[in-house]
Amino acid sequence: MNKYFAICPRGLEELLLEELRAIGAEELRSTHGGVHFSGDWSVCYRANLESRLATRILLHIVTGPYAKEDDIYRLAVRQLWPNHFAVSRTMRVVTTAIKCPLKSLDFVTLRVKDAVCDRFREDLGERPNIETRNPDVSVHVFLTENTCTLYLDTSGQPLWQRGFRKASVDAPLKENLAAGILKLSGWQPGMPLIDPMCGSGTFLLEAVQMALDRAPGLDRGFAFELLKKFEALEWARIRAAAEARVKPAERMDIRGWDNDDRAVRATRRNLQEAGFGNIVTVDQGDILEIAPLNETGILVTNPPYGERIGEADDLAAFYPQLGTALKRHWAGWNCFFFTADLRLPKLVGLKPSRKTPLFNGPLECRLFEIRMVSGSNRKV
Missing domain, CATH: 3.30.2130.30 (VC0802-like)
Structure with a gap:
């Protein structure tokens, strides 16, 4: 052992x-x-x-x-x-x-x-x-x-490098952190999932792999293959079993939006490169205006916190508008915001039901869960 x-x-x-x-x-x-x-x-x-x-x-x-x-x-x-x-x-x-x-x-x-x-x-x-x-x-x-x-x-390149994300935008979220956030959200394959600020599509890519039961390392090599005690036959058996387990690709209730056309193009390219181009819908859209097609589901996103769309003053103006949009369009949904900006709940004007401390590299962040209850929040 x-x-x-x-x-x-x-x-x-x-x-x-x-x-x-x-x-x-x-x-x-x-x-x-x-x-x-x-x-x-x-x-x-x-x-x-x-x-x-x-x-x-x-x-x-x-x-x-x-x-x-x-x-x-x-x-x-x-x-x-x-x-x-x-x-x-x-x-x-x-x-x-x-x-x-x-x-x-x-x-x-x-x-x-x-x-x-x-x-x-x-x-x-x-x-x-x-x-x-x-x-x-x-x-x-x-x-x-x-x-x-x-x-x-035994890994070589970091394991968050799944082997197929070719295009990226500023401040991309690492794949293993995105996968952990999806697990913390309680999302399960088959449930509607939306990322309204999808960046280069990391949450969408991770969700599709989970739904297909596709091992994240199937498209890459590992350092253990270069060690003397490498058991090639055992590795081939394990890899073949993982490949046989992958479910056929079919359209899923997973959607992405982003206000930035570059991000939309990057996400579409990454999904296409991974072979998931026809599974997920990605469009250009503003989170303050878009609305879901389902009455319930999981919203998970990594909103800008100073690096991508502006500094603190811009965000202070954006957050109250976000709160209004959530109350208007997202009643019945469970919304998760991963951010280093700890002002978000207060400025959005909605009380989180859960705050999970997480680190994005050295940066201390929070995953805020905001349950949008149907009825009382439907109208602003």
Whole structure:
């Protein structure tokens, strides 16, 4: 049994834990920014292929105490790196830390790189080449106040890169965060779903994949395929089973709008590239004017919060109009707004029934749930 750590956007840890449990992971334990778990290689393959929420799956190599950089070097040089990957593979070292007392993380990175290369030189007489941009293998170093943990990355490119979004607009939402927001909204395939400010269509793309039961990693490769212990037949079996499970594509009650014609074109292109062009309806439209075709459903959107359509004053004028539009057109709908602008509920003039803290990278955000009750809010 191997030990792993799955990284995810902060706020999605418990959802990720349940997702990993469903694919056979064991000894699950959530912490800030991810989930520790254990399993054989097939669990690792499935976690990379199937997880909608993880950013990266790391294979645990060793954990040990340290007081200075030399301790970290000694811990790293003792590991049998040539058993994990071939000397012909390019590599890099990535270091992150919480409450680390050492002065330079760059120096730690350098020392671990030296340790890995020294181990190869000692065992094989040659060392791997360093490639910082797009390496075959990444060694991850995680430091706390007094412990160092070394991991091997099994994912390669971040897992939110599904492999088919070609066009984007400013401030795109990462796919795994969008998938987590959809799960938090309670949306289920078959329910009407609308994103009235769809940007490049990330919510729509994630919803379609969920509805088709399509594994998010089917269109991409993974770093575990380059490791020495890669089990090609087992991976082929897991991948074939995931492909066989995908439902036939048919038109769904999923719609997107955006006021910006560039965003509409980007969304349509992304859906087309993914093979979902005839499934979802996307049109140009202003959230202050559009109205749903259904009496109930889920509205989920990532409205601008200063970066896309203007600064705080513009938004302060926009939010009350949004509140009026919601009351006029969206009675009976459950509306979710993901934003870093914590003024939104107050300026919209509607009390959220739930506020979920989430992080978009380092940016603290909220997912506000506003239930638009039929009847009392129907007229303004």
